[in-house]
Amino acid sequence: MTFEEYFPVWKELTAAQQSRISAAVFYREVPRGTLLHNGSEDCTGVMLLRAGQLRAYILSEEGREITVYRLLERDVCLFSASCMMRSLRFDITIEAEKDSKLWVVPVDVYQQVMRESAPLANFTNELMASRLSDTMWLIEQILWKSQDKRLAAFLLEETALEGSDTLKITHEAIGNHLGTAREVITRMLRYFQSEGMVRLSRGTVEVTDRRALELLSR
Amino acid sequence: MTFEEYFPVWKELTAAQQSRISAAVFYREVPRGTLLHNGSEDCTGVMLLRAGQLRAYILSEEGREITVYRLLERDVCLFSASCMMRSLRFDITIEAEKDSKLWVVPVDVYQQVMRESAPLANFTNELMASRLSDTMWLIEQILWKSQDKRLAAFLLEETALEGSDTLKITHEAIGNHLGTAREVITRMLRYFQSEGMVRLSRGTVEVTDRRALELLSR
Numbered sequence: 001m002t003f004e005e006y007f008p009v010w011k012e013l014t015a016a017q018q019s020r021i022s023a024a025v026f027y028r029e030v031p032r033g034t035l036l037h038n039g040s041e042d043c044t045g046v047m048l049l050r051a052g053q054l055r056a057y058i059l060s061e062e063g064r065e066i067t068v069y070r071l072l073e074r075d076v077c078l079f080s081a082s083c084m085m086r087s088l089r090f091d092i093t094i095e096a097e098k099d100s101k102l103w104v105v106p107v108d109v110y111q112q113v114m115r116e117s118a119p120l121a122n123f124t125n126e127l128m129a130s131r132l133s134d135t136m137w138l139i140e141q142i143l144w145k146s147q148d149k150r151l152a153a154f155l156l157e158e159t160a161l162e163g164s165d166t167l168k169i170t171h172e173a174i175g176n177h178l179g180t181a182r183e184v185i186t187r188m189l190r191y192f193q194s195e196g197m198v199r200l201s202r203g204t205v206e207v208t209d210r211r212a213l214e215l216l217s218r
Numbered sequence: 219m220t221f222e223e224y225f226p227v228w229k230e231l232t233a234a235q236q237s238r239i240s241a242a243v244f245y246r247e248v249p250r251g252t253l254l255h256n257g258s259e260d261c262t263g264v265m266l267l268r269a270g271q272l273r274a275y276i277l278s279e280e281g282r283e284i285t286v287y288r289l290l291e292r293d294v295c296l297f298s299a300s301c302m303m304r305s306l307r308f309d310i311t312i313e314a315e316k317d318s319k320l321w322v323v324p325v326d327v328y329q330q331v332m333r334e335s336a337p338l339a340n341f342t343n344e345l346m347a348s349r350l351s352d353t354m355w356l357i358e359q360i361l362w363k364s365q366d367k368r369l370a371a372f373l374l375e376e377t378a379l380e381g382s383d384t385l386k387i388t389h390e391a392i393g394n395h396l397g398t399a400r401e402v403i404t405r406m407l408r409y410f411q412s413e414g415m416v417r418l419s420r421g422t423v424e425v426t427d428r429r430a431l432e433l434l435s436r
Contacts, residue, residue, distance in 0.1 A: 058357065087347035087351060090351050092354075114336075115336060118336040121340050126303055126304065128347060129303040132350045140276060142357065143282070
């Protein structure tokens with residue numbers, strides 16, 4: 001599959017616009033753990049994920065984290081190009097959670113084409129709307145959903161992403177996803193273990209009762 | 219001032235697009251307290267505020283609220299037209315916080331023009347980016363800023379919006395803005411009063427030491 005086949009509104013661009021983008025786009029393969037975008041200092045470009053998994057998170061001054069969303073195959077990331085829009089004024093960090101392959105369209109080229117192309121601007125709008133919906137959902141979760149429900153939902157989501165019931169993940173990393181202190185995660189996981197829902201060992205959490213986690217997460 | 223003078227990218231639309239919008243736009247005057255948009259059932263249209271003040275908030279299943287943003291004169295509200303984009307999938311409620319005057323562009327017309335007009339689509343993009351930034355900011359506030367700092371900042375913001383140091387507002391209403399239980403607000407306000415920062419009486423909060431609130435809110 002080529003970039004042209006992956007990029008959602010490719011066929012709605014003019015030939016001139018297509019060749020401008022084709023001439024500028026570049027391909028990257030990055031190992032797990034690579035920091036792809038670091039707050040507002042960076043403005044790498046619009047990323048289109050071919051394979052792998054990226055994580056976008058925000059960071060407090062004290063170094064606490066919360067995951068805002070994940071990017072999977074075929075997802076497009078705008079925030080790595082946040083300088084493109086003057087109204088995007090927040091610092092987000094994007095990191096490869098798995099070995100990843102991606103295309104990057106440089107900011108200036110994407111922006112030039114978007115300024116003149118209603119299809120590309122409307123596509124970007126839908127993307128933005130989708131991220132905004134994720135963010136609103138996250139606010140509801142943080143405010144109104146109890147921590148144990150969020151943890152149960154997170155464990156189920158992770159096992160689905162990993163394709164395995166055994167997660168190699170530390171309590172601190174889980175806390176960083178959920179915006180919760182490590183101690184709170186440890187306490188809840190121990191409770192889950194006492195209820196037979198998970199089995200804990202050093203550096204891993206094994207889901208042993210999906211059904212109970214599903215019930216809890218609702 | 220007419221709609222055409224208020225609407226941000228008016229001059230970048232074609233004559234045909236302008237007349238399509240002009241023929242469809244309508245004007246409304248609503249008293250304080252009017253519910254302008256109620257969750258996902260409604261899809262009123264894109265609203266442009268001429269005067270007054272609107273409040274957009276989300277609501278939990280248990281009826282708890284949190285203010286996501288305010289709309290002031292010249293602000294454009296997209297969420298009252300959320301059916302326009304398939305990726306906008308959250309329920310927001312919009313209410314007139316003051317007597318308000320506004321124009322409404324019906325959804326189908328706005329959407330038709332946006333599909334073909336890169337300037338309107340790019341303007342909508344900037345709007346969306348701006349709301350997304352507000353939402354990210356709110357997440358940081360909820361997660362990482364202590365309640366007393368948020369309350370202090372809220373009181374200062376309110377006095378600025380009202381042009382008065384005496385706010386006619388209940389503790390419950392403050393709680394609904396901040397996504398916090400009324401009891402917590404009452405406790406903090408009593409603490410603020412004991413520190414000489416505010417004076418409380420039935421249904422009002424008077425700011426008596428702005429400087430102290432400013433210091434606290436940082």
